[in-house]
Amino acid sequence: MSMNVIEATGLGKRYGSTWALRECTLAIPAGHVAALVGPNGAGKTTLLNLAVGLAEPSAGGVTVLGGLPPGSPAALDGIAFVAQDTPVYKNLSAADMLHLTRNLNRRFDQRYAEARLAELGIPLNRKAGKLSGGQQAQLALTLALARRPRLLVLDEPVAMLDPVARHDFMATVLAAAAAEKGEGELGGVSVVLSSHVLTELERVADYLILLSQGRVQVAGEVDDLLASHRMLTGPAAEADKYAERPVVHVRRGEAQAHLLVRATADDPVPPGWEAHPVGLEELTLAYLREPGAAALPGPGRGRHTQPSEVTQ
Amino acid sequence: MDIDKGIGKGRVGVSPAGAGGGDRSTAPSGRATAASPIEFRLDAASGVPTYLQLVHQVEHALRLGYLKLGDQLPKVRDVVASLAINPNTVLKAYKELETKGLTAGRPGQGTFIQATLSQVALPELTALRRSLLGWLGTADGAGLDEDGMVALFTSALRDFYERRSGSRTRGGAASGETEGVA
């Protein structure tokens, strides 16, 4: 699959006089588990709402699944959305929710849904409101996956879950993404999920979108991002003079400084400096602390601005 | 049998699926799931990239004899489901193993071991094991408990390799192997 599951061009959304999202341009390729990351209020929910057709853009446009308008019948058919706090009808039983979802969609894998709920130990005839938080989340996820979508969109799915429930939820999501298509190729569901929790991101995501203050700061494959950034450690006195590669973020102590730079393993390291690879969490935090910096794919889209400095 | 009881940071280990048919206590349905002899684990705090951890665990299992020629590696889906990691990571690890010539993928069936790393012949392995058990008996007689035995072994192992090849730490190469050094 070489299409883009979500493609936005100059997308913006305004509520009243506040822009929740602006100048958002990105293209999330299919076959990935994409993480949409950013602090609260960064515009993650807004972006996802626009992509699934729950909101209309104020500026720009967005298409899904290779050019479909969000909210169109084809888009609704191919996208399954699990909103924040996983809304299910609290007074309906799990069996009722299955029946309901089956009636509201063209495709529904009843056998899978029932087997999955049995595997999870979720009773079919208990009201959804009486299930635990983790069970409700798993129920919502089961309903979404049983629709056999091409894209699964999750808005902060694990925010309210305990660690075990979180692990189980993500394992289910990732297993759905790992459908077999032949060696070396993924034919499963593409996933876009939003989170403001950075730990465990590296294990789960292979595409990262970083939103900050309503704008896209970073967008790209995780492997590419990690391969194109290095952490240089060296004398603090020389930190200001470093100009070989763009610097994203500086952390300095009295004698020592760390520079997050956009460089690869092949780029030469200045004498007296050490280069280390960067983890995803560290990279994300650095960008979040530098609202002016951006790492966007494609020529001419990345902005190289001078970062502010952070004193330890 | 488990020989790695959380040995230090950076050490990864494999635990066999068990001789008795592959059911793990963590599987709620209790049914025999994987056809693979091994099960992966993940040390999230080790700093080693996930796919490398998987590669090392396969090599480790090959050396110790848990995996033999023709054995199947766990299916991508099963690894993803039990570790909650990205499927591309597993694919990357399997591709790396294939590049190293250790495995081969059969379309529609899975990934299979096609070479071994074991440089120790089976009778030697048996003899080594017997002498190790003897040592363990002596250590036990001297009053050493399990943790003491493990700590003694680990430090001796470290000394052995340090004396043999000097420090192995290379400054931060992304694909550097840290195997063998705690």
Place this chain on the structure above:
Amino acid sequence: MTALTMPARPKHDAGLRPVPWRRMAWVTWRQHRAALGGVAALLGALAVYLWLTGLQIHHSYATACHPASSIACTINFTGRYATSVNVVRVFLQAVPALIGAFAGAPLLARELETGTFRFAWTQGIGRWRWTLAKLVLLAVVVAAAAGAFSVLFSWYLRPFFAAGYAIPFATDVFDLREVAFAAWTLAAFAIGALAGMLIRRVVPAIAATLTAYAGLALATALYLRQHYMTPLLTSKLNLPGSAWIVSQWYTKGGKFALPARGSQIVNALQHFCSSSRLSPAQCLSQHGYTWWARYQPGSRFWPFQWIEGGWLLALSVLLIAATVWLVRRRAA
């Protein structure tokens, strides 16, 4: 933790047939069976009451009221049951409003308030078809139930009409009869649905529905209904009792003299008719006054029912269309 059960891979669908409309029948039933049950319970309980008392009333009328103006009739029939029929017809005024408020308003308001619209409106069927199907299905069911109920109510009322105690055109009875009752219930439901979509909270939407309905019902009863057809003008004193007198006044010498209410006529009656045993109109006409009335003849009852039903239906269709349009257009 195993996750071996996997959904089968999606097949590529050549054409995109929309989700069939009939699927919404179960959805609507399952989600709103409490509301439908409430409507059924309310109408059912009232129906049982009307049936039981109606049997008594019919029996009593049959035995006592030959002829209808006899004293026996007044004692055994009208006198006995007048209070209960008055209570009933006042109480029933509220029924369409209650149905509309509690079946119509929560429909969309609850989805918006609890956030479940984020589930419902991202399903394959799409939000406007989902809304339209629910609204139409529930509207039809609710209106049909109300219509059926009002047939029973008309049967209950028949002896009172025959005994001259009430007329079909009476304000508090007209809107409870067959066509009008169903139409008012439908309109209340449509008002509720739109209010739910606009207000997005259940309790305020219910309150707004009740208020809007009350306003509309009062406006119709007091001002609108009498003008469906131009009232006839007469000065004949022997109008049949079934006529609905819309307005009346007195003239003297060709000019307007007295309104039918107020202190002027009271003074005139005291002056001229204090010892008379005739009706006010008859007495005053002997003193040179001419009584005039605008009225709707009783024969116009059914045309008026259809007119009222007609515009209420049009209004309901408009409100439902507006609700669907808002759902289609408005974002989260």
